[in-house]
Amino acid sequence: MPDNYNLQSIKQRYGIVGRSEKLDQALSRALRVSKTELTVLIYGESGVGKEVFSKIIHDQSVRKHNNFIAINCGAIPEGTINSELFGHEKGSFTSATGERKGYFETVNGGTIFLDEVGEMPLDTQAYLLRVLETGEFIRVGSSQVLKTDVRVIAATNVDLKDKVARGKFREDLFYRLNTVPINIPPLRERKDDIFLLFRRFVIDFAERYRSKPIQLEEKAKILLEAYAWPGNIRELKNLAEQSSVLTDSDFLTAEDLVSIKPELLRRNLPAIAKFSADDDGMTEREMLFNVLFEMKKEVSDLKKFVLELVAINDLKVPSKGEMRALSEPISFPSQGPDHTSAIYSDSYGDELDRNEALSSIIIDEVNRRNRESEEAQEFEENLCLEDNEIQLIKKALNKHRGRRKDAALELGISERTLYRKIKQYDIDQ
Numbered sequence: 001m002p003d004n005y006n007l008q009s010i011k012q013r014y015g016i017v018g019r020s021e022k023l024d025q026a027l028s029r030a031l032r033v034s035k036t037e038l039t040v041l042i043y044g045e046s047g048v049g050k051e052v053f054s055k056i057i058h059d060q061s062v063r064k065h066n067n068f069i070a071i072n073c074g075a076i077p078e079g080t081i082n083s084e085l086f087g088h089e090k091g092s093f094t095s096a097t098g099e100r101k102g103y104f105e106t107v108n109g110g111t112i113f114l115d116e117v118g119e120m121p122l123d124t125q126a127y128l129l130r131v132l133e134t135g136e137f138i139r140v141g142s143s144q145v146l147k148t149d150v151r152v153i154a155a156t157n158v159d160l161k162d163k164v165a166r167g168k169f170r171e172d173l174f175y176r177l178n179t180v181p182i183n184i185p186p187l188r189e190r191k192d193d194i195f196l197l198f199r200r201f202v203i204d205f206a207e208r209y210r211s212k213p214i215q216l217e218e219k220a221k222i223l224l225e226a227y228a229w230p231g232n233i234r235e236l237k238n239l240a241e242q243s244s245v246l247t248d249s250d251f252l253t254a255e256d257l258v259s260i261k262p263e264l265l266r267r268n269l270p271a272i273a274k275f276s277a278d279d280d281g282m283t284e285r286e287m288l289f290n291v292l293f294e295m296k297k298e299v300s301d302l303k304k305f306v307l308e309l310v311a312i313n314d315l316k317v318p319s320k321g322e323m324r325a326l327s328e329p330i331s332f333p334s335q336g337p338d339h340t341s342a343i344y345s346d347s348y349g350d351e352l353d354r355n356e357a358l359s360s361i362i363i364d365e366v367n368r369r370n371r372e373s374e375e376a377q378e379f380e381e382n383l384c385l386e387d388n389e390i391q392l393i394k395k396a397l398n399k400h401r402g403r404r405k406d407a408a409l410e411l412g413i414s415e416r417t418l419y420r421k422i423k424q425y426d427i428d429q
Contacts, residue, residue: 006031014052017200018193022185026053033180034060039132041117041177042155044184047232050155053184054113057153067110069103074119081124083140092141104137104148117154117177118163122170128152129173152177187229187236194224197233201240212250214243219254223264390425393418397427 007027010016016027033040034057042050051070058068076084083093087102103112114120120128131137132152136145154177163169187194195216206213216224229235242260243252258264392411400406408418421427 010056014056016049016052017197018190019196020185020190020193022183022189023193026182026184027056029180029182030057031060033057033182035062037151039151039177039179040153040182041160041180042153042182042184044155044157045186045230045232046157047234048184048186049233050157050184051113051115053182054111054153054155058111058113058151061111061151063109063111063151067107068113069107069110070113070115071103072115074116078121081121082127085124086127086137086139088140089142092139096141099139102137102139104131104150105146107150108148109150111151111153114152114154116156118156118158118160118169122168125170125173129170129176132173132176187232188227191225194229194236195221197236198224198240201237202244205241205244209244211244214247214249215251216257217251217253220252220257223254223257227264227266386425389421390427393421393425393427 007024010027010031011018016023030040030053040054040057042053044050054070055068058064071084073081082088083096083100083102085102085104087100087105088096090096090099114128127137131148131150135147135149137148138145160169160174160178164171164174187197198216199213202213205211224236231238239257239261243257246260247256249256393407396407396410397404400410404418404422405415408415411418413421
């Protein structure tokens with residue numbers, strides 16, 4: 001297995017940033033298989049860097065001095081992909097004005113990287129299978145069998161087994177390509193690497209645009225780590241460039257990042273069913289915010305109830321440090337003199353701070369959007385406030401047994417105003 005020094009040198013050479021264990025495992029497997037002639041199938045979502053891994057395998061192989069070519073199978077039209085890969089003879093089809101060598105002929109002795117191999121047409125899959133098994137191919141419009149010595153590295157961002165089950169991909173080709181699978185982890189599984197990558201990108205863009213690298217506050221870092229990053233490294237790089245170009249300040253807050261990329265507030269919450277236009281015109285986003293508003297109200301009610309219990313029973317409220325100590329498992333096993341326990345406590349506290357900060361960011365954004373929607377919902381909100389005001393006045397009067405002066409003091413209004421509202425709402429005392 002490649003040592004850590006070798007891994008680090010490879011990362012520096014190819015600009016790979018990260019210390020994730022899954023990333024190191026994928027890189028170690030790529031280095032080990034590079035010394036062989038085995039076919040490799042790289043799995044990974046769009047934007048994780050599959051082509052970089054294919055270049056590493058080629059550059060560390062005995063073919064490193066020969067040609068390397070990357071081909072996106074999904075970008076070549078179905079009618080021309082056979083000609084592109086295997087070549088054609090003059091007159092084999094309408095636009096074939098002369099003979100043409102395909103990639104398997106021109107890259108003889110080198111490596112071909114077939115990206116998005118799952119998009120390859122079925123007839124092309126049959127030709128590719130023959131190349132992998134015998135090294136033979138035939139140009140389009142020819143009957144002459146040609147030989148090639150090419151190493152194939154394939155990559156996919158879809159489930160090929162599912163395509164095989166649906167008859168969209170040949171099963172024999174799948175097993176031929178899948179000799180050595182390499183799984184590149186998505187960015188959401190490399191949370192500790194997200195800020196490292198972002199910092200690397202902003203430094204690169206600062207050098208390019210001759211500006212000062214931007215800095216992030218702690219809440220902004222938490223936002224980056226909490227986002228799912230469906231576009232992976234490519235999406236993170238785009239955000240780093242936008243932040244470097246579109247902002248005037250060198251220090252970005254969480255609000256600044258949200259203004260550039262509102263999707264950062266998206267959380268991995270349970271999915272909400274989509275509603276049609278007949279469902280009171282409510283969209284999925286509106287349903288989500290309604291749920292958040294209700295949750296915020298319930299939390300506020302619970303907090304008020306707890307504070308009332310504390311006040312009535314003259315209880316002591318524990319500090320955050322004491323709460324953390326109570327939250328730790330009592331029977332957590334120790335691996336040394338308080339060593340493991342101390343590590344657990346620190347990591348637990350960091351996670352608690354992280355969750356509290358992220359919750360604060362989301363609640364602040366919900367409050368902001370709620371304020372923006374108040375003008376459009378003024379009539380409905382006024383009715384709601386009136387009902388709440390009546391209930392609060394009744395509660396205050398009941399609590400102080402009808403004493404208006406004490407009830408007014410509790411509500412934070414004058415006794416005269418309270419008397420006027422009692423008359424206005426016709427509240428029984």
